[in-house]
Amino acid sequence: MWIERKVLAQEIPAAAALDTRQLCEVLAALGFPVDGVASLEGTESLDVDITANRGDAMSHRGIARELAAKLQQPLAPIATGVVPEGEALVQVRLEAEACPIYATAVLELGEGITPEAVQSFLRALEASPKRLSAVDASNELLLRYGHPTHAFDADAIRGAVSVRWAKAGETLATLDGVTRTLTERDLVIADEAGPIALAGVMGGDGTKVTEATRRVLLESAWFEPKVVRATARRHSLHTDASHRFGRGADPAMVRVARDLLVARLQAWCQAKLIGAWTAGAVPAPSAPVELGLALLARVAGEAVPLAAAQEALSRLGCVVTVAGDRLRVTPPSWRHDLSIAEDLAEEVLRLRGYEHIPSVLPPMEGPPEHLAPGYLQRQRVARRLAHLGFHQTVTYGFVSPEADALFASPDNPAAGRTLANPLGYEYSVLRASLLPSLKATAEQNLRQGSRQVQLFELAPTYRSTPSGPREQVTLATVWGGLLGGEDYLSPARAVLEADLAGLARDLALPGLPAIHRLSDGLFGFEIELDALPRLQDRIIPVFRPFSRFPTVERDLSLLVDLGQSYAALNQAMAAALPTDSLLELRCVDVFRHKSLPEGQQAWLLRMRFQADRTLVGDEVDGWVAAALAAAESLGAKLRA
Amino acid sequence: MDQLLPPEIVEAGRTFPAALAACSDLDALLRLKGAFVGREASHATRLMELLKTAPKEQKRELGAAINGLKQQWEEGLKARQAELEAAKRKLGALAATWDPALPPPQPPCGALHPLNRLMDRLVDVFRPLGFHVEEGPEVETEAHNFDGLNIPEDHPAKASSDTFYLAAHPELLLRTHTSPVQVRTLLRVTPELTARGGIRFLAPGRVYRKDEIDPTHSPMFHQVEGMLVGHGIGMQHLKGTLEYALRALFGPDTEIRLRPSYFPFVEPGCEVDVSCPLCGAQGCRVCKGSGWVEILGAGLIHPNVLTYAGIDPNEWSGWAFGMGVERMAMMLSQTPDLRLFFENDQRFLKAMGGLD
Structure with missing residues (x-):
């Protein structure tokens, strides 16, 4: 403010x-x-x-x-004239506990306008003067003393006034020109014809003060903060008055503010006081709060003498008595925030200055806890991918329904993951997959001139369940563009699906994940992080002896159909080979050329053997022949 | 002497040095060698035949002349061969080496996201003090996000204008801070709190608030929450821990300043400033000339938060803090626009992220 x-x-x-x-x-x-x-x-x-x-x-x-x-300097006294109270000119009935006190006065307005100094003050605080003395005076009082007041056109009020709960369906046209339908939880000021103000929020249009107003009825009251907050929110009507009442006004200021308002109108426009009176009474202060010396010392970090604490709280307007090693503190009427001992300790510290708090490391009371395996796993994967050239992205957790639908599985309906109040349609669904976000990010990078785009994200994805979206930490990577071609030793080529398969293998994924072709030359895959093998508990694995005998390497060049499954061929050949001697069986080259029979390709399969003895040529020849026979049974032929 | 020799051989002998010099490779030299000293039809074989048929009295003189010529040729050929071979070796050696200044193949180099790096760094800083990492879901219940944190039933942050709610599950929302991890963690460890000697942890993570996207606002951002529960914990322990951590982060000369503030889940509450790490508290654009930068909010855990988790606030106390990661990242890097962190341009990530 x-x-x-x-x-x-x-x-x-x-x-x-x-x-x-x-x-x-x-x-x-x-x-x-x-x-x-x-x-x-x-x-x-x-x-x-x-x-x-x-x-x-x-x-x-x-x-x-x-x-x-x-x-520790004095406040100026509040200069109120004496406003004598008398008989109620208009009956004021307090029918709800939410309004315990309502002070009012009726004045006959004379000639005169708001003094220039007050208008200037209002303008300096970005509040525009209305040149209606009653309105300007109320605004000035609010800014200066913090207590909201209101002035009604007294001649527009019909019969007795009551502060009561609205009846469901009652309406009130407020000062802003909006006609509002009220509920039974709205507190109103009403006359005998109906509501004339939303209590603590805004006055009614029908009773507002205008240039034609001759007599005003002033209101200075106290309303329950919760009730004001609820009404302000219900009607989306946040006013200076609701802001103050909603945070707790000072009930002791009710009469004072009324008196100040009366004095201003008398001074500014020769208003004549017809009568002043108050309904209800200032509510009793809440029970005192106790502050123990031990708690204060614990919070402050050092012993604070009780007398010093008492003195500090007294300066804030508290009434403080000492009872043994405790203070019994009754907060002043304006402080609604002091309800527990910690609140009081804070006040003592605040007045001493937080700079006096000592600086101490908290002692360890037990052993520290390890970092969770899942957390370490994510750190490890992120670092590995970054070292492999991938850039970690952070994208929003919500996407458009269309983007979501690209990769959401049919058993994961978007309805269970949709926000009630999204920022916009394009941010309305908690994503089932990270790939739509990464695809868009990768394409944006390529459009921006990136030769190669390598991205990954580690973030939750969501699955609809009857009890709400279930989160699963997910890893997604995308890779596209051109590899190599930027130096004299690395030929340029497009990124291929095989590159992602290699990446999956590097991450020790069990099996090959589904590799998606996201757009031309852009590929990606996504896995739940739980699918990755957990970190080994051992720092170093158990030693497994290895053979020091020489390895024997044999290559078979096979002609196979273009549609041949590598996994099937590999499996069949491996099955024909002795498991204890076969180190490795892998395709090391694929050759496709028009010189080959149509519909066929050549695969170069390399076998490595090793045993705990020197292998004999004939023995190995026999194995290779068996492997070839197994390949032939699937239609492969030895390439001449 | 020359009159004893055939004139064409004399002529060949005279041009031999030039012919030798003209041999630019070993093949040419071999041909020249064949022509002069080859075993067949060379100048040398012709001279030997001439010597055989020469008159006896001339043989001695002729023989000496022929030997001189042959020796001259052979030596010339040999020297030239050595020269050519050396040149060839040198080329071969050059052909096998590359100027290391030629742009070499570049090992791949990606980057961690700067926000993740900063959160990792915070974890590193707190690890020696015995803090571990706790995490919680981003989709939370109202109870964990608000109620367990002493946030009043009618708090404005609960409004749908501030918090995202799930359409099919009105009780679920996207957490608006990492503080629900406090609630979850305390609820979990309460039965074993005495046995384990309190708890201290960090909770880094993503949070959501309904803010329009602009240079300083994002509907999703990151926080790091810190919490410690023990016996006799007061503001001095908060100050001591933060002084240690913020000095580890910003340098040993860093000063911190606590100012009173208010958050419903702490009492007393405070804002924490650090002496501006960019200008050494001299006053700059980032600290708006004040020498101080606001870095986080903190305080002693409100007794209601402990009570909600079933912890007796008369026995236990603690502190908590919450830090905005983007805010700190923007301050440290002087990145002018928050949106850059979510745009994920590789150039930005490479420059800002790094590997460690």
Whole structure:
């Protein structure tokens, strides 16, 4: 909120001696950082950040009170004239506990307008003066003392006034010109014809003060914060009044604010007081809160003398008595945020200054816990992929329904993963797959001129279940563009599916994942991270002896059909070979050329053998022949 | 002497040095060698025949002349051969080497995302103090995200204008902070809290708030939550831990400053500033001339949060902090636009991410 320096100094004269920087530092140390300083109307104003729990500080008086406590300087007295109370001119009935006190007055307005100084103050705080004294005075009081008030056109009110719960379906045209349908949970001010104001939120249009208004009925009351907040939210009607009442106004200010308002109208436009009266009473203060010496020392990090704590809390307006090693503290009527011992400890620390808190490392009370295997696994995979040339991406967890549908399996309906209130259609579904996001990111990189795009993401994907979306940490990679061709030793070629198959193997994936062709020359795959083998518990695996006898290598060049399954051929050949001597069987070259019979290709299969003895040529020849026979049984032929 | 020899041989002998020099390779030299000293039809064989038929009294003189010529040729040929062979070896050697300054094949080099790197770094910093990592789901219940954190029933953050809710499951939402991990973790460890001697952990992760995408807002961002529960924990322990961690992060000369603030799940609450790591607290654009940068929010765990998890706040106490990862990353890197972190341009990732 904007705090104007001259008016602040009227509330606490000592503040005038501080320069702006000093003032900002004191306020920040009290928990009210200043976000900016502005010069308007020839005066300086501070944009003070006030946390939601400190409704009491949301005024010049409130900030002054904090400064007075910190600086140990006096506040200026509030100058109220004496407003004699008398018989109620209009009956005010308080029918709901949410409004325990309602002070009012009726005045006959005379000639005159809002003083220039007040208009200037309002403009400096970006509140535009209305030149209607009753309205401007109410606004000025709010900004200065933090208590919202309201003025009705007294002649527009029919019969007695009551503060009551609205009847369901009742309507009220508020000052903003909107006709609102009320619920039984809305507190209203009503006359005998119906609601004339939403309590603590906004007045009604039918009873508003205009230039034609001759008599005003003033309202200064206290409304239950919860009720005001709920009504403001229900009607999406957030006003200065609802902001203050919603954070807890000071019930002790009800009469004071009414008196201040009366005095202003008398001074500004020769208003004549017809009568003033109050319905209800200031609610009793809540029970005192106890603050023990031990808790205070624990929170503060060092022993704080009880007397010092008592003194600090007294400066904040608390009534404090000492009972043994405890303080019994009754907070002032404006502080609704002091309800437990910790709240009081914070106040003591705040006034001493957080800079006095010592700095100590917390002692270990038990052994530290290990990092979880799943977490370590993700770190390991991310680092491996980064070393292999992949870039880790972070994309939004929600995508458009169309993008989601590209890779969502049919048993994972989007309905169970759809947001009720998305930022937009394109961000409305919690994604079933990371691939749509990575595809879009990769294509964007290629459009931006990347020769090769290598991306991966580790993030949850979602599966619809009856109890809600189930999260599964997922790894997706995409790879596309051109490999090599950027130096004299690496020939250029397009990225192929085989490159992703190699990557899957590098990550020790069990089996080959489904490799998707995402667009021309762009491939990707996705796996649930649980599919990866877990890290070994052992630092070093158990030693397995290996043969020191020489290996024997044999190649077979086979002609096979273009549609031949490699897995089937490999399996058949391996089955024909002795498992204890076969080290490796793999295709090391594929040859496709028009010189070969149509529909055929040549595969070069390499076998490596080793045993715990020197292998004999004849023996190996026999194995190779067996492997060839197995290949032939699948239609392969030895290539001449 | 020359009159004893046939004139064409004399002529050949005279041009021999030039012919030798003209041999640019070993093949040409071999041909020249054949023509002069070859075993058949060479100048040398012709001279030997001439010597055989020469008159006896001339033989001695002629023989000496012929030998001189042959020796001259053979020596010339040999020297030239050595020259040519050396040249060939040298070329061969050159052909087998490459100028190492030629652009070599580049080993692949990717990058971790800068936000992940920063979170990893924070974990590294807290590990020596005995902190481990706790994680929780991004789809959360209202209870974990709000109620367990002492956030009032009617808090504005619960509104659908601020928090994403699931259409088919109105009680589920996308967590708005990493704090529900506190609730989950405390609920889980409560029965064994005494046996394990309290708990201390970090909770890094993604969170969601309904903010329009612009240079300083994103509907998804990252936080790192820290929490410690033990006996007799006060603000001094929060300050001590953060001083250690932020110095490890920003350098040993870093100063920290606690300012009172308010979060429903802590009491007392504070904002924590560090002396500006970019200008050494001299005042710059990043710290807006103040020398301080706001880095995180923290405080002592509110007794209601402990009670919700079944922990007796009279026995146990603790602190918690929450830090915005993007905010810190933008501050440290002076990246002007938050959207760059989610755009994932490889140039940005390579430059900002790195490997470790």
